[in-house]
Amino acid sequence: MLEQVENKGTQTNSGSKVPSTRRRSERSHQAILKAAAELLEEKGYGSVCIEAIATRAGVGKQTIYRWWSSKAAVIMEAYAAQAAGNFPTPDTGKVEEDLYQILRQLFTILTTTLGSAVAGLVAEAQTDSNVAEAFRDLFLADHREAIRTVLSQGITSGEIRPDLNLELGIDAIYGPIWYRLLVKHAPLDDAFAEELVNLVMEGIQVVAERKMTLNMT
Amino acid sequence: MLEQVENKGTQTNSGSKVPSTRRRSERSHQAILKAAAELLEEKGYGSVCIEAIATRAGVGKQTIYRWWSSKAAVIMEAYAAQAAGNFPTPDTGKVEEDLYQILRQLFTILTTTLGSAVAGLVAEAQTDSNVAEAFRDLFLADHREAIRTVLSQGITSGEIRPDLNLELGIDAIYGPIWYRLLVKHAPLDDAFAEELVNLVMEGIQVVAERKMTLNMT
Amino acid sequence: MLEQVENKGTQTNSGSKVPSTRRRSERSHQAILKAAAELLEEKGYGSVCIEAIATRAGVGKQTIYRWWSSKAAVIMEAYAAQAAGNFPTPDTGKVEEDLYQILRQLFTILTTTLGSAVAGLVAEAQTDSNVAEAFRDLFLADHREAIRTVLSQGITSGEIRPDLNLELGIDAIYGPIWYRLLVKHAPLDDAFAEELVNLVMEGIQVVAERKMTLNMT
Amino acid sequence: MLEQVENKGTQTNSGSKVPSTRRRSERSHQAILKAAAELLEEKGYGSVCIEAIATRAGVGKQTIYRWWSSKAAVIMEAYAAQAAGNFPTPDTGKVEEDLYQILRQLFTILTTTLGSAVAGLVAEAQTDSNVAEAFRDLFLADHREAIRTVLSQGITSGEIRPDLNLELGIDAIYGPIWYRLLVKHAPLDDAFAEELVNLVMEGIQVVAERKMTLNMT
DNA sequence: CAATAAACGAGACGGTACGTCCCGTCTTCAG
DNA sequence: CTGAAGACGGGACGTACCGTCTCGTTTATTG
Numbered sequence: 008m009l010e011q012v013e014n015k016g017t018q019t020n021s022g023s024k025v026p027s028t029r030r031r032s033e034r035s036h037q038a039i040l041k042a043a044a045e046l047l048e049e050k051g052y053g054s055v056c057i058e059a060i061a062t063r064a065g066v067g068k069q070t071i072y073r074w075w076s077s078k079a080a081v082i083m084e085a086y087a088a089q090a091a092g093n094f095p096t097p098d099t100g101k102v103e104e105d106l107y108q109i110l111r112q113l114f115t116i117l118t119t120t121l122g123s124a125v126a127g128l129v130a131e132a133q134t135d136s137n138v139a140e141a142f143r144d145l146f147l148a149d150h151r152e153a154i155r156t157v158l159s160q161g162i163t164s165g166e167i168r169p170d171l172n173l174e175l176g177i178d179a180i181y182g183p184i185w186y187r188l189l190v191k192h193a194p195l196d197d198a199f200a201e202e203l204v205n206l207v208m209e210g211i212q213v214v215a216e217r218k219m220t221l222n223m224t
Numbered sequence: 225m226l227e228q229v230e231n232k233g234t235q236t237n238s239g240s241k242v243p244s245t246r247r248r249s250e251r252s253h254q255a256i257l258k259a260a261a262e263l264l265e266e267k268g269y270g271s272v273c274i275e276a277i278a279t280r281a282g283v284g285k286q287t288i289y290r291w292w293s294s295k296a297a298v299i300m301e302a303y304a305a306q307a308a309g310n311f312p313t314p315d316t317g318k319v320e321e322d323l324y325q326i327l328r329q330l331f332t333i334l335t336t337t338l339g340s341a342v343a344g345l346v347a348e349a350q351t352d353s354n355v356a357e358a359f360r361d362l363f364l365a366d367h368r369e370a371i372r373t374v375l376s377q378g379i380t381s382g383e384i385r386p387d388l389n390l391e392l393g394i395d396a397i398y399g400p401i402w403y404r405l406l407v408k409h410a411p412l413d414d415a416f417a418e419e420l421v422n423l424v425m426e427g428i429q430v431v432a433e434r435k436m437t438l439n440m441t
Numbered sequence: 442m443l444e445q446v447e448n449k450g451t452q453t454n455s456g457s458k459v460p461s462t463r464r465r466s467e468r469s470h471q472a473i474l475k476a477a478a479e480l481l482e483e484k485g486y487g488s489v490c491i492e493a494i495a496t497r498a499g500v501g502k503q504t505i506y507r508w509w510s511s512k513a514a515v516i517m518e519a520y521a522a523q524a525a526g527n528f529p530t531p532d533t534g535k536v537e538e539d540l541y542q543i544l545r546q547l548f549t550i551l552t553t554t555l556g557s558a559v560a561g562l563v564a565e566a567q568t569d570s571n572v573a574e575a576f577r578d579l580f581l582a583d584h585r586e587a588i589r590t591v592l593s594q595g596i597t598s599g600e601i602r603p604d605l606n607l608e609l610g611i612d613a614i615y616g617p618i619w620y621r622l623l624v625k626h627a628p629l630d631d632a633f634a635e636e637l638v639n640l641v642m643e644g645i646q647v648v649a650e651r652k653m654t655l656n657m658t
Numbered sequence: 659m660l661e662q663v664e665n666k667g668t669q670t671n672s673g674s675k676v677p678s679t680r681r682r683s684e685r686s687h688q689a690i691l692k693a694a695a696e697l698l699e700e701k702g703y704g705s706v707c708i709e710a711i712a713t714r715a716g717v718g719k720q721t722i723y724r725w726w727s728s729k730a731a732v733i734m735e736a737y738a739a740q741a742a743g744n745f746p747t748p749d750t751g752k753v754e755e756d757l758y759q760i761l762r763q764l765f766t767i768l769t770t771t772l773g774s775a776v777a778g779l780v781a782e783a784q785t786d787s788n789v790a791e792a793f794r795d796l797f798l799a800d801h802r803e804a805i806r807t808v809l810s811q812g813i814t815s816g817e818i819r820p821d822l823n824l825e826l827g828i829d830a831i832y833g834p835i836w837y838r839l840l841v842k843h844a845p846l847d848d849a850f851a852e853e854l855v856n857l858v859m860e861g862i863q864v865v866a867e868r869k870m871t872l873n874m875t
Numbered sequence: 876c877a878a879t880a881a882a883c884g885a886g887a888c889g890g891t892a893c894g895t896c897c898c899g900t901c902t903t904c905a906g
Numbered sequence: 907c908t909g910a911a912g913a914c915g916g917g918a919c920g921t922a923c924c925g926t927c928t929c930g931t932t933t934a935t936t937g
């Protein structure tokens with residue numbers, strides 16, 4: 008379903024009057040994804056070009072243009088192939104721990120080549136709104152959903168304020184991560200994961216209520 | 225000072241063997257910045273190219289390459305010309321209010337053409353580490369410093385936890401903003417500014433002490 | 442007979458071990474010729490391509506490649522369909538008149554779309570010797586034969602020099618016509634037909650005998 | 659002057675308000691012509707492509723497109739470089755001999771690689787009217803002029819009928835030559851040159867006047 | 876009269892070349 | 907002797923067609 012956003016459509020074709028006679032070459036499909044992934048690794052996102060992917064894959068350029076709308080789309084799919092289903096939502100019973108695990112999981116992939124790929128995709132998304140949309144659907148949606156689940160459970164269990172704007176909460180977690188990924192002013196490491204979760208949980212202010220409680224006694 | 229980072233240097237020329245008769249044409253300098261700003265407005269960051277800037281400015285390409293290292297550098301300077309000194313650090317006496325004002329100020333500029341320019345610069349920074357560095361120095365440093373000041377004052381005044389990792393605090397504020405700017409999944413509006421400040425101040429968890437207090441009554 | 446030259450053969454299939462069930466679709470055959478003729482008319486020879494013919498005819502490309510060796514072959518057959526049997530050899534009893542009629546007949550077809558088609562075929566013949574040969578056999582042979590007949594009769598009747606190299610005589614008539622068709626420096630009109638026949642009949646030199654005769658009187 | 663037709667103009671630029679600052683690289687110019695001539699020799703007109711010329715010449719494609727409008731234009735200039743000033747008009751005092759010499763001269767170049775180049779150009783001229791015009795101006799004009807001169811002198815000297823349509827006379831000579839060059843049904847050899855000149859001079863009919871003279875006696 | 880094998884429409888495939896856009900560098904000439 | 911003008915070598919773009927190659931789907935004998 009998300010594929011339709013990045014691809015020109017895998018033509019599921021259900022119920023079509025003209026079943027036509029399509030027959031995508033799975034061989035070429037895979038060769039292209041493989042070539043894209045390799046070049047990404049070797050040259051970095053900015054230096055990958057469609058001509059190189061085609062040459063490396065032993066494929067005509069048109070075969071790429073037929074199935075993907077841009078370099079970004081190819082790379083998104085290549086990435087998806089590697090990252091598919093790798094974001095299980097943890098459920099330790101404690102929100103803080105769940106969030107921490109999600110972040111560690113995420114940092115693991117963002118600190119490999121995929122990090123630079125993802126950064127490149129965000130860059131391209133600034134220019135091409137199709138890429139932007141596909142990126143949101145394909146990369147962000149799952150991650151956001153994971154946190155949404157954790158926070159919802161937290162509300163149910165009484166750990167999290169019931170009036171929390173969930174989307175804002177998600178932004179509060181992911182925002183700093185993407186910020187660091189893209190601006191590179193500080194690393195994505197375990198200490199960051201831990202401190203960030205802690206900050207988002209507890210806030211930065213001195214807790215007034217505690218003082219009040221003491222005063223009331 | 226920051227200019228040295230983005231430009232190839234304004235050639236202060238101290239100690240040069242041939243001081244000779246060089247002199248930068250201020251006319252061309254301004255024409256280039258103006259052309260860049262106009263094109264940015266008209267076509268968006270991705271569609272601006274150096275050839276177009278040169279043509280529009282009535283300038284040879286070499287004149288641009290002589291003084292700037294890349295399109296990003298030109299646009300950063302054009303932006304700087306518009307945005308210079310526009311980020312006063314408020315001091316209302318209340319951290320929450322100060323942060324809120326900073327964000328509103330920031331959103332005002334990020335929701336104009338400059339927002340897309342800045343997004344474009346971040347995009348380019350993924351490819352060109354000189355741009356990345358210049359961007360951090362020229363755009364982020366001032367903003368971060370503003371919040372750093374506010375939070376420090378808050379610690380002094382007892383509003384903010386004294387053990388707060390300041391840089392993390394800054395990331396917690398700016399991260400979600402850049403995230404929304406670049407990913408565009410949600411707007412940068414006043415409600416967001418307010419809620420974000422509130423969340424960062426108070427955290428997302430239910431305050432246990434308060435519950436205890438109530439239960440005890 | 443000539444078809445064998447341009448087509449890959451209509452596969453009369455005599456003596457085949459596996460006669461089996463083949464059958465050329467006359468429907469497709471005609472649709473292709475029709476589409477080719479239409480496109481020729483609309484776009485001109487150079488802009489006709491096999492993909493367009495196939496699409497217009499509602500036919501798979503392979504169906505074209507199965508029966509013809511090239512675009513030129515298709516167009517030659519399409520032309521042949523229109524022009525077949527249209528070159529009767531006149532016999533007025535006077536060589537000059539016969540030649541004139543042949544040329545007028547020829548100009549009639551060469552000044553329509555067919556003229557540009559034929560020019561296109563000659564162009565293609567420069568690249569593809571199969572086309573060249575087919576063209577000679579299919580288009581030129583009949584025309585040349587017509588003139589050959591007329592000139593032979595002329596020799597018999599005493600109008601034409603008996604020592605004339607017939608092939609050269611044919612070239613002398615057709616050469617200027619093809620020259621104008623291909624180079625377009627002057628039109629193929631009636632005046633040209635008349636003058637050309639006259640020139641070829643009488644030559645360009647002053648007839649010495651006549652002068653002598655006059656002088657003698 | 660003819661150059662303006664094939665080239666995009668060497669920008670003689672006389673009287674222009676903006677004298678600009680152009681400066682064509684003579685090095686590249688020559689390298690391109692040389693590469694084109696070599697490839698023509700090696701592969702034949704139809705197989706020469708602009709990419710190959712550019713590569714062979716060590717030149718960007720744009721440099722070719724900047725100065726020539728098509729492959730044909732490049733090859734015409736390459737040919738012109740070889741053939742320039744090689745068509746002196748003979749003046750033996752006898753029209754027949756002059757024509758014969760012109761033809762032998764022409765056959766000498768048409769039976770080398772240049773013959774196929776010229777055939778290729780005529781082919782391309784069918785598709786591209788700019789090529790057609792340039793070809794007429796650059797290749798045909800000089801040849802036609804040579805014959806025009808010879809025939810005019812012949813009229814003056816009393817060898818040629820004074821009422822001869824000169825352009826038709828020229829077509830009568832060159833037509834059969836181009837016809838053979840393009841259709842290749844017969845060779846361009848000395849015998850052909852001789853017989854053709856003879857035919858055009860004397861015509862193909864039995865000379866009636868002579869008979870009349872005899873009858874009058 | 877069912878099977879069977881061809882020809883069919885459709886169109887994906889690996890390729891080649893196209894003509895364009897910009898890059899960053901280099902060269903010329905006018906002021 | 908700077909700076910506009912813009913040509914240069916180069917790399918990639920996205921498109922158009924080439925001729926070949928499967929795919930199912932007719933369809934007309936022939937066994």
